[in-house]
Amino acid sequence: MRDWFAKSMTKFFRFFADTFFAKRYGHRAVVLETIAGVPGMVAGMLIHLRSLRKMERGNGTMIHEMLAEAENERKHLMFFIEIAKPNWFERRLIMIAQFMFWHFYLILYLISPSTAHKMIAYFEEEAVRSYTEYLELIESGEIEDVPAPALAIEYYGLKTSATLSTMVRCVRSDEARHSEVNHRVAGF
């Protein structure tokens, strides 16, 4: 049941993303990374609050891991904002989506943390797929392999000559790690 819900939600969101963005991968990355930074922050906050409430050490390392995930997603956003600038409609969409997704995820996490983590694990698998498609278009020359933003070069310790394709590979491996972590935490 929990797995079914997590998978259905993933399909539902994927459908919207595919319909709305089609092959505009730069814009897709910007908008979706604004959402990707939410769950780690919610999870970190709730695990933190639980520890305070129960007056137990609980899972302290997990708090750090979740907050680090949120921070990592925010970094992704800072990289892609150098690649694609959202239009006014996307900016409005981001504001509404943040409001809705924050509340949705908070409630889901309060009801069932394991389902919430499982859903994110599947979201991250989709992110890996989308970045792979993005990478294919860059490598085939359909999307220009522009120089990587300085922020990404610094963050990943890349060569100064690094390009977008290298950055997308790095981001994709972050997403793969997020997926692993969330599958592990979901525990089913």
Ligand SMILES: [Fe+2]
């Ligand atoms: Fe990301």
Ligand SMILES: [Fe+2]
């Ligand atoms: Fe991610």
